[in-house]
Amino acid sequence: MKKFVALVGTNTVKSTNRKLLKYMQKRYAEDAEIEVVELKGLPIFKKTEEVFIPQQARDIAEKIDASDGVIIGTPEYDHSIPALLSSALAWLSYGIHPLMDKPVMIVGTSYGTLGASRAQAQLRQILDSPELKATVLPSSEFLLGHSLQAFDENGDLVSATESQKLDGLFDDFLEFVALTEQLDNSKKLHEQEAANFTWDNGTTGDDK
Amino acid sequence: MVKLVAIAGSIGEQSYNRMLLEFIRDHFKKTVDIEILDINDVPMFNEDEDHNDNPVVHELARKISGANGVILATPEHNHTVPAAMKNIIEWLSNNVHPLDGKAVWIVGASYHTQGSSRAQLHLKQILESPGVNAYVMPGNEFLLSNAKEAFDADGNLKDARTVSFLESVLKKFLTFMKVIEMMDAPDPKNAHEEDMDSKHPVNTTVQDVDMTDPEWVEKAAEKTHAASGGDYVKLDRGLLTVDQLNYFLNSMAGELTFADDNNQFIYYNHNADGAHMLAGRTPDQVGDPLSAVHPDRVVEHVKQVLYALRTGESDVVSMPAQTGPNQHVMHYYRAMRDENRRYRGVNELVIDIMPILKYYLAATGQKLVKDPDAVPMSPITGLDAVTGASAHSTPATDATSGASASKSAEKPVEKPATDATSGASESSSEAAPAAAEEPVDTDALTGASEETTTDYTATEDSAPAKQPEVKPEPEATDTDATTGASQS
Known part of the structure; x- marks a missing residue:
């Protein structure tokens, strides 16, 4: 059975993204083991002279390393991903590279109609950066709008249309994970680039 | 800068x-x-x-x-x-x-x-x-x-x-x-469009605080984390604490009122209770839109004053309020502008000029006599350009916060101003186009006695000995107690 790490992109107790990830954990329990991981408590990313990575970030990195893929649930703050999630991704690419070539599925909820569409688009760009280089499930958007009304008291999605859409995307993600295991031609190059990367000299990647 | x-x-x-x-x-x-x-x-x-x-x-x-x-x-x-x-x-x-x-x-x-x-x-x-x-x-x-x-x-x-x-x-x-x-500068197309309800917030407007709340000042201060007490404020040109600024403004020789470019009444120098002011205001009124502090019948007149100042047609509009043998209260409305010349509100000064006049006459040894050749003039200045008519068609005494008028039932406020406004508006209907021929003197406003309120001309009295006092030598008189010292 596949093992996935699900990152909750926000620290608020009332997060509907957490709800969505927990719903996925329950609903797909037979297909995958999903561990919902909190980012709350991570400090704001900061470069220091001596590279220092907080223990919480190291723990998350280890879990990701040991997983087959990552699911990120993000809300949208100011048309963008929360600073907390941005910080987490910065820590997870600061001398360590747990997300490199890791399959990633993005989901997002919002109170309004748009379901974090802009944040998701930015997140794709971020995950594609040379220090992260995750492999994001293409052509897949799960944008859950009006998320406060979207769940019943058992934490299940009220709308059958939405749950069917999510089922389809999750099946795709499972196949995508299997597929990416074969995409190893550029893997060595990515690893080499990441190893060569320093904040002072930049990357050998697309910046040049 | x-x-x-x-x-x-x-x-x-x-x-x-x-x-x-x-x-x-x-x-x-x-x-x-x-x-x-x-x-x-x-x-x-x-x-x-x-x-x-x-x-x-x-x-x-x-x-x-x-x-x-x-x-x-x-x-x-x-x-x-x-x-x-x-x-x-x-x-x-x-x-x-x-x-x-x-x-x-x-x-x-x-x-x-x-x-x-x-x-x-x-x-x-x-x-x-x-x-x-x-x-x-x-x-x-x-x-x-x-x-x-x-x-x-x-x-x-x-x-x-x-x-x-x-x-x-x-x-x-x-x-x-x-x-x-x-x-975000309000841009009314004519005087009538002046928004007396202050519904077009500008970048200084404190949002989400009810303008008519009696505790508007306290609530808006909390919202903006306003400086207070001993906090220093850098000014052009000087540095004062908020306390010092209050001492300074509250000791001004006149009543000052600030209505911003959204026509919101946001300040007056509170150094007396309403009953003892020339133009009564009460602390709970601060924050009100101008419509809330004026009776309906003067609203159009107030709009004309505001529009004249906003558009730059006039820099100052002045008009008399209470007048009599011992008092001649003037309201001066000055446009305030920022460094971009954008209109930022009206500065209203209410001051009794009679003590100044009396001092001047006494100090120069002169007295008032009636001028038989006086050219009749409107007691109101600064509005002709806007209205195209003489000023007495638009006497909007107390344009910024004629607070007095609207809340007079509950509040101790200036009765004369209310009368002055209504009395003048009545005369305006007939007199507007024929202003020059049919001047309305100050009597129309207050019904004060003729001797003291008609046109003045100062004439020299036979008291040459007093003349030097007009231009005192710096050594002889301490003309500027606070800063003169350094110059002499």
Whole structure:
């Protein structure tokens, strides 16, 4: 059975993204083991002279390393991903590279109609950066709008249309994970680039 | 001088973006006053937490609110803005919105060739989201690439062309800022369109506090974290604490009232209770829209005064209120304008000029006699240009807060002003076009006796001995107790 790490992109107790990830954990329990991981408590990313990575970030990195893929649930703050999630991704690419070539599925909820569409688009760009280089499930958007009304008291999605859409995307993600295991031609190059990367000299990647 | 605040987006030890801001600050210090804000101690944003608990966020919000514009310098981390930069924007778009309507200039320095282009683009998107609602200067990208080699040992940019480009962009930003500051200026098409209900907030309007709340001052002060008591305020030209500013304003030789460009009554120098004022105001009225402090019948007249000042047709409108043998109260309405010449409200001074007149006559040994050749004039000045008619068609005594009139039932307020206004409006209907031939003298306003209120001409009395007092020698008389000393 596949093992996935699900990152909750926000620290608020009332997060509907957490709800969505927990719903996925329950609903797909037979297909995958999903561990919902909190980012709350991570400090704001900061470069220091001596590279220092907080223990919480190291723990998350280890879990990701040991997983087959990552699911990120993000809300949208100011048309963008929360600073907390941005910080987490910065820590997870600061001398360590747990997300490199890791399959990633993005989901997002919002109170309004748009379901974090802009944040998701930015997140794709971020995950594609040379220090992260995750492999994001293409052509897949799960944008859950009006998320406060979207769940019943058992934490299940009220709308059958939405749950069917999510089922389809999750099946795709499972196949995508299997597929990416074969995409190893550029893997060595990515690893080499990441190893060569320093904040002072930049990357050998697309910046040049 | 124009005041900007600047924030470097990364909180790392070595920041070329901070160096860039320091260079801009130092190099252009004769043009703009730039303060670089520190964001190192801002905690991670959490929407469950109340920002009011956090003094660092407060201070940031206060400084940004007080600035004419903002410069953000962003590096690029993982194709986006650093989390530290995004984090402060989240705090500043949740409970407080100091960036709302603010002009922002984005610059960026990076180690590489592409100079934070993606981060700048993301930052632009973030700043334009509805919760932030800043005005980002379009075009004019300033991307400093290869930042490591760009500065000399003193922190100056080495390349002269880069410096001159930076200068040209800064110039454009200063213009952009002016344009942005004008954007929310109310623009009524005629006097009738003046919004007496204050429904067009300007960039100084305190949002989400009920204007008619009797405790508007307290609530709005809390909302804006207003300076008070011993806090220092930098002024043009001087430095006072809020207490000192109050001592100063409350001891003015007249009653002062401030109504802003949204026609909201936001200040008066409170040194007496309403009953003892020439134009009564009460503390609970402050914050009211002008419509709430004027009776309906004078509203159109008040609008004419406001419109004349707003459009620059007049700089001052003056009109008499209570007049009599021992009193001649004048209301002076002056337009206040900012450095861009934008109208920022009306400054109303209510003052009894009779003591001044009496002093003058006594000091120069003169007395008043009636002038048989006097050319009749309107007692109201500054409105002709707008109305095209003589002033007595528009006597809107107490244009800023004729508080008196509307709340007179409950409040101790100036009766005479109310009478004056209504009395004058009545006369206006017949007299308007024929103003010149049929002058309405001050009697029309108050019914005061003729001897004391008709046109005056001062004539010299036979008292030459008193003459020197008109122009006293500096040594002889202490003309300027506070500053004269240094000159003599």
